[in-house]
Amino acid sequence: MSAAPSATLAAAPASARPTRSRSPVLPITIGAVLVIAAGFAVPAWLLTILLFALFRAMVVLGLIVLLRAGLVSFGQALYFAVGAYAVGFLSRAGVNDALVRVLAGALAAGALGLVLGFLLRRYRGIFFAMLSLAFSMILYGLLVKSESLGSTDGFAIHATTYAGYAPDRSSERFALLVLSSVVAWAGAIAVALYLRGTLGRLAEAVRDNEIRVEYLGASVAMAVHVKYVIAATLAGVGGALAAMVIGHVDPAMAYWTNSGEFVFVMILSGSGSVFAPFLGALVFELIHAVATHYSPGAWRIILGSALLAAIMFVPGGLWSLMPKARRS
Amino acid sequence: MNALVPILIDGLNYSAWLFIVAVGMTLIFGVMRVLNIAHGSLYAVGAYVAATLIGRWFDADLPAFGSFGLIFASAIGVGLVLGLVLEQGLLRFLHGRDEIAIVLATFAVFLILEDVVLLIWGTDAYPAYQPYGLLGTSSIGGIAFTNYDFSLVVLALVVGGAAWWALNRTRMGKLLLIVIHDREMAQALGINVRLVYPATFAIGAMLAALGGAYSAPMISVSPGIGVDVIILSFAVVVIGGLGSIEGAMIGAVMVGLTRAASVHLAPQFELFVIYAIMTLVLIVRPQGLFMRAQARKI
């Protein structure tokens, strides 16, 4: 009866069950500390990959919140770009503080998500995907048309400061890693707690049976809307981090292929845990680095093959391969 | 000269091109529920094969009009080979998986084919301009129009008419219509999906390749030509209603006319037109223009 569009993808393994779930705070904190510690040890190129994986994972974290409800957005680049351009506008106004930038990215994207959510919450399946794509392409068109924002060239972002402290060039990357890790830590905990709550678990209920949800006195539209805003906010945070890490914003951030990459990482990750996007994003960046390094003229063959292999052989995403998740 | 006439002419020419490019995508979605992102790659491969063959043809000084045969031959060849390879080699194994996984699989195919095209044909553009000039020009209101562009309209009508005839007047087509409209009924009737799917995908792939092959003489075939085609086809197909041939036709005409009007009257909006229409249509009719909303039984 309920043709859940993404049933197999979203089938959450044991960790999503409401059985005695332990607090997510400790493992996530350990994860964040490990990432920061890695920042001391790894070479510069790996640090870059970690930074990219972290901001990408924030967007994908939002996507799995949607995916739990059976929804896949092909337009998450919209909020990613909004978050990035929010940092861009702040940078132009001379505001370079990390916290302000992250909050601005989150707020701008979240606010837009709140508005568009009133429309998108009525859609499901492929129509949800396509309408979100249409909105992202409209933003892309607007940015391309904006000569004052540098059109397709975009513009540069000033270096980030931390409550008045401006790291020198040698520690600038590491400071960004600490920032990204702390933000990711907060985001992952928030999402983990949300997914444990009634509203969060409603996601699977919505995917399974919207009518029953309504007849239990809950609003499907509201549940979807909340998820949409969460996903938008996280994408905005990811975009804000990206703007700071890359030091530049441009309209390609809103282009549909960018959305496609986020969904790619989501498929690669699986939705079983809030850790999954981080693992998936890291693997994606590594594959990408290896592919562009060994065959700069044909790296998409490698990337595409990796994606195909993931879809064919690891339908639950990489996380489903982790020893702990395999119990179910 | 009144702006209306050129808008209509340009709009219909562009609509015809859009329809040819998009109709294969809607057919495949209607029958197989596969939103094929690799559609753009099939378009590109069709264009490259046609451009290569046309180049050789004219180098060998063969009769000029024969090049039109090459266009159709390339489309059929590319569609058959790639269509069957993709369906039998990949999509067959993804039956029953959710829509998004399949969309992503075709996205992967798109990524791979983009580079395969690059490895085979390199980065240089391939011109195949000769057929474009063969048909001459017509003057309307003192403005010259290329007859090749008008031939697109004829081709679109032929493709649309053939699709209509095949779906409504042949046994196989009627079976496809049943599959499109009522999958459970189709299964109950025991329609052989193992036959229907490869055939549909091959035909859809041929149509994509035909779009590319027929465009090759108008454009300079170069890397990346398939990317925009994907998004244009999406828009046309979503506007018309996924899986509806007549919807794709209406969608193409809407987008084509609006784009032409924008180019003539308000060029600064050209980039937005298609997404604006898509958004408006989806807001007003979430299922697209030609799809019936499906009521849920409880």
Added chain:
Amino acid sequence: MTTAPILEVKRLEKRFGAVVAATGIDVEVRPRDRIGIIGTNGAGKTTFVNMVTGYLEPSGGDIRFEGRSVLGRPPREVTRLGICRSFQVPQVFGSRTVLENLVMALALAEATGLALLADPWTSDRAERARRTLAEYGIGDQADREAGLVSQGVRKLLDIAMAMAHRPKILLLDEPTSGVSQEEKLAIMATVMEALDREGVTVLFVEHDMDIVARYAGRVLAFMEGRIIADGPPQDALNHPKVLEVIVGEGSFSGARATQREPADA
């Protein structure tokens, strides 16, 4: 019959294009009524249930609950007012266990606003859910996935979930369809006993006239979108039209009823 009606339906109408699914429906329901709704397929029974619970918007007429009109309210608001329902095809969360289904239902009934962010899985709630499942006789199925248990278990779970809101009125849409003849009576016995404890007003759509006769204190007979009989079972079931059209078909429908699903929308 001096108490004020809990539910009043006046001149209710529903048209789908040219098809008239309901017309001129007038019903007054009193607290603790036990009303059986009978009629052939397509007579308008489920349409009636759907309109009362907000799933379908009537084309005309009014529905008043405790004196207030509930027209235009979506199902979730109607539910929160105290009108709940079960489904002909049980609506459960197939990928969750039976216990989780009920815990979720309880959490949604009990939490509002920010409390929705809290974990629904409290030991108190789990305890109550297990107890309820035991009362419904499906305690042993608690940890099985709801998509995999038998239709009978799903039917009971569906009703248990509808009861999570402690409704004042419960509408049961064919509570016994799709289950074996032996299970039917067991289900009705379990359900009616539970409902009696709670003092809920019940309307149930039913094809099996034995069950109607046994459990209904009043019968509404539908035909072609109209109510053709309304009264105590012995009167309504012996109404000539009812005898001819509904009972004639229904009294032997045990075997056939199981095949009838999915029935009219």
Added chain:
Amino acid sequence: MSRLSLIAALAASVALTAPVLAQEPLRIGVVTHLTGAAAGPFGIPARNGAELLIDAINSGTLPAPYATKGMAGQQLEMTLVDEAGAPARIATEVRSLIDRKQPHAVVGFVTTGTCLAALPVLEETKTLSVLSTCGTPRVFEDAKYEYLFRTSANATADGVTAARYLLARMPELKSYAGINQNFAFGQDSWRDFTLAMQALKPGFKATMEQFPTLGSGQYGAEITSLLSNGPQATFSSFFGSDLEAFVLQMAPRQLNAKTQLVLSTGETAMYRLGAKLPDGVIIAGRGPYGVFARPTDLNKWFRKAYEDRYNVPPTYPAYHAAQALLGLKVAYDKAAAAKGGGVPSRDEVARAFRGIEYEAFGTTIRMAQSDGRQAVTESAIGVYKFDRSAGTATVTDVTYYPADCVNPPEGAKSIEWLQAGMPGAKCNLSN
């Protein structure tokens, strides 16, 4: 199971490629389009130009005065990076190049979006960089750089050149229009051209501007619109396959007979289009390169070496890349000479690079702007003519504009300079 071993293996395979701190050759990163639509017209010629020059420098086969082997005596080792893709992505590729290879210099960049995105990375990592093309004036107008040089002129010069030439040939011009791709380069080119037109003829505004989507390939409606609007001249900065498609679609419809076409990067497509590009179209090529290059010994050597190796004549991106590497060699050799031999440091090379003037393959490069980091060169423009008897693409009526005629003076911002009517421009035409 060791699922993590996959990640470990991937990580290890990347790690293995990190350099074992080789001291011998100078590592040069070359960034250009190897894939995508810009590869054919720009990226590949640029790669060829770079490759050719690096080999010639290594073997010491450049003509005098550059016939010494290597840069400051050091051999060169080239690493290619693909410039195709989203700017943010390229910024990462460049960072990973720097992290892994620690190149002594990064040379290249064709498109403005990618180059602007990569600049913060290059500067942050203190990488000596030479932009070969990337023509936007924003590079040095928006920010200050220590280790960045650009050896080709600002794209502003192209708009000024086209406007001056067009008005010189058609002094009575009554109307003009533009068709440019809807992205930064197209918008900037059109803005520069219209501002220059208005500087030369105050109040002379375009009658129409078309901005088709980049890569759209279908220009039927735009051509109709130009035909019915009927401007006497039409400016376009189209390039690559879009330019070829536009020419193929407009030629049968005789657009070129109704309006004087000005193709500001037409030079890149002239050999490929051949007879398909109608005679009489005004074309330019971002400076005196390719067919416009001055017939010096250096140019003759470059043309011959390029044609021998790649079987096509070099276009301006090849010249741009070659002269960027040549500038780097001049700076290295100068810095080495200044310290009396040995390999100069990055800071010494950067100091030596500033303000140099050197003879390159197309013309003389003068690092005269932005504190000696930005080149000014003369510019060139002419009328296309396909020589049917010889079967070769040629230009006639070529005009060279001195650098000070088409470039803003040191310190002036290009848009402000154009809006002010190009004050201080010195035009003593030579041919």
